[in-house]
Amino acid sequence: MSLVASRHSSREKIDRADALLVADDRFGDSGAIGERNVARFVLGLRLMAQRDARHPDVLHRLSLLSREELLPLLGDPVLRNAFEDDMAKLENGHSGALGLAELAARLPLERDGLGPCERMATPHIRPWPEHGPAWLWTEMSPVDRVRGELSARLRRLYDGSIEGGPKADPVIPTADMCLQLSRGADLLTRLLPQVGPSVLRHVSVVGFTRGDSADGPLQSLSGGDPLPSAILMAPERLADPWTAAETLLHEGVHLKLFDALRSGALLQDPDLSVPIPWRHTPWRVVRVLVALHFYVHMLVFQEAARHADDTIRAQFGDPPSGEVVDEVSPGTEAAGNGTYGTSLDRARYLAGYILGLPEDRLTPDGRRFMRWLLDALDLVHENSGVTPPTGVAGVAPAQPPAVPQSAVVRRTTRAMARPLPERGELLLLNTDSAAMHWLNARSWLIYSLCDGRDVGSVRDEYGRRAGVDSDSARTHVDSCIAELTAAGLLS
Numbered sequence: 001m002s003l004v005a006s007r008h009s010s011r012e013k014i015d016r017a018d019a020l021l022v023a024d025d026r027f028g029d030s031g032a033i034g035e036r037n038v039a040r041f042v043l044g045l046r047l048m049a050q051r052d053a054r055h056p057d058v059l060h061r062l063s064l065l066s067r068e069e070l071l072p073l074l075g076d077p078v079l080r081n082a083f084e085d086d087m088a089k090l091e092n093g094h095s096g097a098l099g100l101a102e103l104a105a106r107l108p109l110e111r112d113g114l115g116p117c118e119r120m121a122t123p124h125i126r127p128w129p130e131h132g133p134a135w136l137w138t139e140m141s142p143v144d145r146v147r148g149e150l151s152a153r154l155r156r157l158y159d160g161s162i163e164g165g166p167k168a169d170p171v172i173p174t175a176d177m178c179l180q181l182s183r184g185a186d187l188l189t190r191l192l193p194q195v196g197p198s199v200l201r202h203v204s205v206v207g208f209t210r211g212d213s214a215d216g217p218l219q220s221l222s223g224g225d226p227l228p229s230a231i232l233m234a235p236e237r238l239a240d241p242w243t244a245a246e247t248l249l250h251e252g253v254h255l256k257l258f259d260a261l262r263s264g265a266l267l268q269d270p271d272l273s274v275p276i277p278w279r280h281t282p283w284r285v286v287r288v289l290v291a292l293h294f295y296v297h298m299l300v301f302q303e304a305a306r307h308a309d310d311t312i313r314a315q316f317g318d319p320p321s322g323e324v325v326d327e328v329s330p331g332t333e334a335a336g337n338g339t340y341g342t343s344l345d346r347a348r349y350l351a352g353y354i355l356g357l358p359e360d361r362l363t364p365d366g367r368r369f370m371r372w373l374l375d376a377l378d379l380v381h382e383n384s385g386v387t388p389p390t391g392v393a394g395v396a397p398a399q400p401p402a403v404p405q406s407a408v409v410r411r412t413t414r415a416m417a418r419p420l421p422e423r424g425e426l427l428l429l430n431t432d433s434a435a436m437h438w439l440n441a442r443s444w445l446i447y448s449l450c451d452g453r454d455v456g457s458v459r460d461e462y463g464r465r466a467g468v469d470s471d472s473a474r475t476h477v478d479s480c481i482a483e484l485t486a487a488g489l490l491s
Helices: 003-023 030-051 056-063 067-074 077-091 099-106 145-161 175-191 195-200 241-263 285-306 310-316 333-337 343-355 364-380 441-449 455-466 470-486
Strands: 205-208 220-222 230-233 408-410 415-420 425-430 436-439 451-454
Touching: 003 195, 003 285, 003 364, 030 056, 030 067, 030 077, 030 099, 030 195, 030 241, 030 415, 030 425, 030 436, 056 099, 067 077, 077 099, 077 145, 145 230, 175 195, 175 241, 175 285, 175 310, 195 241, 195 285, 220 241, 230 241, 241 285, 285 343, 285 364, 343 364, 408 455, 425 441, 436 441, 441 451, 441 455, 441 470, 451 455, 455 470
Parallel strands: 205 230
Antiparallel strands: 220 230, 408 451, 415 425, 425 436
């Protein structure tokens, strides 16, 4: 094969991997992920309005806002943190006042497309307005006491998100820093025109800071629950556009997965401890999946950088000649034998560990997640050494318990519903447990038929509408009824 043909082949594989990483409806499609989070936000607000005796009307009004009006609130770090904290409280049986209600009752929530924290940022800067509504953490300028309290709460979240606390106040970006950040985002979206914009959509705020972690000076972090939808990075990450682009990908990918996992679990036992050869402290197995997700994206990014065309190189300079990854921790196995110094080595280890788990440790979504990531990895590293075994490639579902044909099934009154018809999904919330359950089109149809008729009638009608044979109808219906009954959504 000629050199030109080889380049075309490599670029084609990179483009296919770029497309694959945004194609999966559950983990890759930012639009689908965003819609699910809005639906979850709405049902959560409706439940809080039932449970909070002090400000039910405020919460109910919020739940009636349009998608466009809700997104700035969902992306606000303080409001999102309060929402997630309140949902956790409700899931654990909390019956007192809720933090989000207190905030919402006091804050003037203008319908101008800005979240409450963003509205205080002076100057107001959006580094990539064509790809999403992220804003820069500049000076916080509260105009009254209520906003002053909001600013103080944002600062507490900032302090709590950095291991050991930050070394100083947030670094206010200069005009040059803003320019370099935007250049990094531009480079990312040029290299990966589908993944780049997708991950940037999940970033609400970018701040700059200096701090320390267990592994050395802080380079960057993504907020998660402590500082939702936020990226913090050391100003030195802006030294060149390649490092800035890599940082945005790294942390943006984490935020995207954080949002995706709000609508489903990957593991049956997320707290299982996993030894990590290049770190002293074991990781929870859920962190292993988060890291694998990042490393696969990074490997696609690295291949795109290696094959960057002359136009990109002329504008942004040549990419780094060697891979730059976090150094292994001194005194670890990896430090002693010189291993696990590349993204591919680490991806192999993490994937191998997950693939070695018993089949029942991964949920169906977890198995789908692994297939998706390994398919993308295989496109850019055909000889990665990671091959999903039969267990991960697809596990035959267990035969559902037989439900008597004469049994009458009926939807309970303790369910709230939020349909997503364009996605073929229905979100149900059990108002007793605050647990949320996602139904696909098949389960949604079966659930709708459980209106007091007997199971035999449900099977017959489902088979007719879905166009499946009687055996398939029995399997689908019995399995769905068993799951929804266990979730408290059918009686």
